[in-house]
Amino acid sequence: MERDNHQEGEAEGVRICDPPSESNPPADTLATSLSLLGNHMFPDPVERNDGTAVNKDESADSLPSDVTAEEESLDTEPHLNQVTKLDTEEEEETENSDCQDNVSTQLSDTGTEDAAIDNDQGDSGEFVVTMLAKAKLEEQGIGVKGRSSPLLEAGTPESPAFMSHRDEDVTADSWRQHRKHVFVLSEAGKPIYSRYGSEEALSSTMGVMMALVSFVQSGDNIIRSVYSEKHTVVFLQKGPLVLVCVSSSRQSERQLRGELLYVYYQIISMLTQASISRIFEHKKNYDLRRLLAGSEKILDGLLNLVDSDPSFLLEAVHCLPLASSLRDSLSQILQKAITPNLVFSILIARNQLLTIVQEKTVIEDTRLEPADVHLLLNLIGASSAFQAGEIWTPICLPLFNPDCYFYAYISYLDPPECTVCLLLLSTDKEAFYAVADCKRKIEEAMVAQNSLSLIAKVQSYSVSQVGVSDLRHFMYKPFDVPDNYRQLTQFTSPEMEAPYGSEEEKMRLLDLYRYMHSRIHSTSRPLKLIYHVAERETLLAWVTSKFELYTCFSPLVTKACAITAITKLLRWIKKEEDRLFIRYPPKYSTTPNPSKSSRGGKSDQQDSTDNGFLSLL
Amino acid sequence: MGENLRGGAQLQNDTLRKSLRTLKVKLVLLGSSGVGKSSLALRFSKDEFRRTSPTVGCAYLTRVVHLRNVTLRLEIWDTAGQEKYHSVTPLYYRGAQAALLVYDISKRETFIRAQVWLKELEKQYIPGSTVIWLVGNKGDLATHRQVSVEEGQSLANDRGLFFTEASALSGDQINELLLAIAHRVYECIGVQQEGLSEWKETPLVDLRNRDKSSRLASCC
Ligand SMILES: Nc1nc2c(ncn2[C@@H]2O[C@H](COP(=O)(O)OP(=O)(O)O)[C@@H](O)[C@H]2O)c(=O)[nH]1
Ligand SMILES: [Mg+2]
Numbered sequence: 001m002e003r004d005n006h007q008e009g010e011a012e013g014v015r016i017c018d019p020p021s022e023s024n025p026p027a028d029t030l031a032t033s034l035s036l037l038g039n040h041m042f043p044d045p046v047e048r049n050d051g052t053a054v055n056k057d058e059s060a061d062s063l064p065s066d067v068t069a070e071e072e073s074l075d076t077e078p079h080l081n082q083v084t085k086l087d088t089e090e091e092e093e094t095e096n097s098d099c100q101d102n103v104s105t106q107l108s109d110t111g112t113e114d115a116a117i118d119n120d121q122g123d124s125g126e127f128v129v130t131m132l133a134k135a136k137l138e139e140q141g142i143g144v145k146g147r148s149s150p151l152l153e154a155g156t157p158e159s160p161a162f163m164s165h166r167d168e169d170v171t172a173d174s175w176r177q178h179r180k181h182v183f184v185l186s187e188a189g190k191p192i193y194s195r196y197g198s199e200e201a202l203s204s205t206m207g208v209m210m211a212l213v214s215f216v217q218s219g220d221n222i223i224r225s226v227y228s229e230k231h232t233v234v235f236l237q238k239g240p241l242v243l244v245c246v247s248s249s250r251q252s253e254r255q256l257r258g259e260l261l262y263v264y265y266q267i268i269s270m271l272t273q274a275s276i277s278r279i280f281e282h283k284k285n286y287d288l289r290r291l292l293a294g295s296e297k298i299l300d301g302l303l304n305l306v307d308s309d310p311s312f313l314l315e316a317v318h319c320l321p322l323a324s325s326l327r328d329s330l331s332q333i334l335q336k337a338i339t340p341n342l343v344f345s346i347l348i349a350r351n352q353l354l355t356i357v358q359e360k361t362v363i364e365d366t367r368l369e370p371a372d373v374h375l376l377l378n379l380i381g382a383s384s385a386f387q388a389g390e391i392w393t394p395i396c397l398p399l400f401n402p403d404c405y406f407y408a409y410i411s412y413l414d415p416p417e418c419t420v421c422l423l424l425l426s427t428d429k430e431a432f433y434a435v436a437d438c439k440r441k442i443e444e445a446m447v448a449q450n451s452l453s454l455i456a457k458v459q460s461y462s463v464s465q466v467g468v469s470d471l472r473h474f475m476y477k478p479f480d481v482p483d484n485y486r487q488l489t490q491f492t493s494p495e496m497e498a499p500y501g502s503e504e505e506k507m508r509l510l511d512l513y514r515y516m517h518s519r520i521h522s523t524s525r526p527l528k529l530i531y532h533v534a535e536r537e538t539l540l541a542w543v544t545s546k547f548e549l550y551t552c553f554s555p556l557v558t559k560a561c562a563i564t565a566i567t568k569l570l571r572w573i574k575k576e577e578d579r580l581f582i583r584y585p586p587k588y589s590t591t592p593n594p595s596k597s598s599r600g601g602k603s604d605q606q607d608s609t610d611n612g613f614l615s616l617l
Numbered sequence: 618m619g620e621n622l623r624g625g626a627q628l629q630n631d632t633l634r635k636s637l638r639t640l641k642v643k644l645v646l647l648g649s650s651g652v653g654k655s656s657l658a659l660r661f662s663k664d665e666f667r668r669t670s671p672t673v674g675c676a677y678l679t680r681v682v683h684l685r686n687v688t689l690r691l692e693i694w695d696t697a698g699q700e701k702y703h704s705v706t707p708l709y710y711r712g713a714q715a716a717l718l719v720y721d722i723s724k725r726e727t728f729i730r731a732q733v734w735l736k737e738l739e740k741q742y743i744p745g746s747t748v749i750w751l752v753g754n755k756g757d758l759a760t761h762r763q764v765s766v767e768e769g770q771s772l773a774n775d776r777g778l779f780f781t782e783a784s785a786l787s788g789d790q791i792n793e794l795l796l797a798i799a800h801r802v803y804e805c806i807g808v809q810q811e812g813l814s815e816w817k818e819t820p821l822v823d824l825r826n827r828d829k830s831s832r833l834a835s836c837c
Binding site: 293294295297298379382383384385386387388389390391392393394408432436 | 650655658659662663667669670671672673674675676677678679693695697
């Protein structure tokens with residue numbers, strides 16, 4: 001987790017606003033003043049206050065992921081001790097599902113106080129911001145209730161929304177009740193994207209956000225987040241773009257900011273960072289929707305995935321479980337179909353990775369970041385445009401290099417079903433025909449080996465295969481260990497089955513995982529292990545230097561049982577490793593030094609300024 | 618054009634006419650977004666209609682058309698959003714033997730746009746090297762018509778274009794249009810020396826030995 005780029009992004013944000021206050025984000029200041037709006041907040045310093053309970057026990061680390069059965073039984077003991085200790089030290093959370101509410105309520109009062117003490121700068125300034133916000137809202141007659149902003153006052157969400165709602169009436173209650181709103185605007189306040197409702201209808205709302213952001217910016221400060229009882233509002237500024245999330249999902253600020261960063265990256269993947277900067281340098285109030293027209297679906301799809309697919313939370317890739325012999329044979333097919341400047345060959349089935357082959361020198365240089373893979377998978381999953389013919393499109397992998405394009409060849413191998421998709425990335429924009437030839441080669445080899453029908457039979461796995469009765473679901477993410485150094489970060493997880501079969505229940509479980517994740521990764525008080533007894537299930541999250549694990553058990557499982565179960569689970573994963581993960585991502589060599597050209601070589605930098613590619617989007 | 622190019626799946630069935638020459642024709646679709654370019658391309662290539670998302674990048678589709686004494690392999694290029702960037706369109710339509718200028722008969726502004734496109738095209742093309750076809754799409758939306766058949770026809774007459782009203786949705790006039798395009802391209806261009814290049818199903822050999830000098834007709 002320490003190396004992830006999202007954190008880097010965040011750190012950057014912190015630096016921009018207020019260098020010395022890492023532990024005391026400027027948000028606190030602002031949130032304090034915004035509490036004038038009738039909102040509460042519960043910033044990190046509070047959690048630090050009751051720090052007596054902070055558990056820094058590291059014994060969890062002593063259990064390596066690859067231990068043998070004997071070692072494991074030995075290690076279970078200290079581990080159990082730890083859990084007990086956690087219990088006595090307030091970690092026992094026999095709460096119902098609205099535990100988060102309790103936490104926030106408890107914390108908010110002290111929190112406000114604390115922040116007020118910690119931040120003595122710019123009180124009047126923030127007060128003005130608050131007034132400004134109110135004034136604007138009143139002026140524009142958006143249902144202002146008392147002293148709060150309409151966004152913060154939105155009702156409790158009923159169920160997650162999965163559809164695109166471009167034509168929604170933004171004055172209706174239903175609009176406010178969406179679980180998570182996301183807005184993108186330019187620094188000049190021009191609307192660029194709104195998850196629900198058209199950006200036009202929302203321009204006044206966006207105007208308010210922009211007023212807040214710009215006002216605070218002028219005081220060398222940056223709004224990071226605002227909390228209310230029911231909502232969290234997170235701001236993220238990246239270059240000339242401002243991204244805002246209004247969420248009632250109870251996720252942590254950090255998680256929400258990570259999600260906004262994905263949205264930013266998806267925009268970058270279509271336009272590149274360099275061209276966005278250039279456009280806004282030339283014309284501050286440029287309407288970026290002109291370039292993103294037709295791509296709204298891709299952003300909608302991303303946000304739906306972010307809500308429903310834990311890959312984004314875990315910052316890891318989920319591959320389809322596959323007999324290693326089949327995966328190897330697919331990899332070999334890809335390895336043999338190459339052409340100069342081809343850098344990645346990716347085979348996808350039902351929006352999950354089957355295999356990925358990488359150009360040798362490129363991958364010596366750097367690793368392929370999960371976020372870049374997520375963006376590619378989303379692009380393909382979110383648009384049906386790839387189902388007709390062969391597609392050739394410029395695409396930027398923002399974490400690989402935010403300023404230059406790759407050229408993606410995308411084609412389904414099994415029309416008209418369109419479940420198996422081939423994605424070939426080249427650094428050469430003229431390589432369409434050569435890359436298309438690679439596809440024919442791959443197609444032929446797959447016919448010869450009957451690969452498509454073998455792939456069609458592949459299924460995700462059921463947790464019952466683990467053979468632990470109380471275990472309902474889990475997510476396991478191994479970290480880098482020497483033998484997979486520089487490999488794609490992956491995780492494995494079984495299907496969500498009953499009682500998590502329905503969309504609502506799936507989302508509820510994911511929310512519990514998100515909560516556990518935010519606790520484990522709390523910046524002020526990171527935890528190694530959390531045993532959380534919820535109303536309808538018991539969860540155990542555990543992070544070591546080797547892996548991160550989230551497990552969900554039936555409610556009445558005892559701690560001892562849970563620990564035994566985890567021991568069994570780890571053993572099972574070890575046994576199934578070859579099937580669950582892409583163990584040794586295969587490579588090929590297509591070009592003397594593609595890494596140079598694709599990572600910021602002069603000529604490719606110029607590519608990003610070539611309107612020709614923009615025009616395709 | 619790329620030299621080592623091989624056929625789409627539909628070509629494999631095409632054993633009957635082995636004795637005939639197969640010539641490659643590059644066909645590009647131009648017009649405002651939403652007029653139905655992708656839908657027309659899908660009709661041409663697979664005789665299907667589907668509601669799909671806006672095009673991402675360029676889509677490449679093929680269709681083989683048999684004429685009396687020649688077989689044409691149409692390589693259809695359909696792109697997204699390029700209407701905003703007239704400056705770069707030459708990249709896309711460079712080397713095209715046929716350009717379909719599409720508008721939506723139920724949206725007048727797309728007809729106006731088509732005329733702007735035409736100006737661009739005329740700047741780029743040597744007369745006689747490209748067959749330009751004005752296509753009024755969404756003929757099924759006759760009740761919402763904003764551009765009359767006469768207007769379309771008279772624009773075509775004035776500028777020396779071919780003209781057809783069609784519907785990607787109903788399939789009306791699609792095959793007629795395709796055949797007519799094939800005939801015209803073969804007549805106007807095919808007969809000229811080197812006007813159309815022969816298409817061969819090249820075996821998959823030595824992809825690494827790419828002919829750098831071959832001009833790729835990639836739209837990008
Ligand atoms: N009624 C009608 N709708 C069509 C026709 N052709 C395309 N459409 C619809 O028009 C919209 C835009 O079509 P599309 O092919 O994506 O247009 P493009 O942007 O020019 O590629 C889609 O909703 C299509 O379903 C047609 O012939 N008749
Ligand atoms: Mg299209």
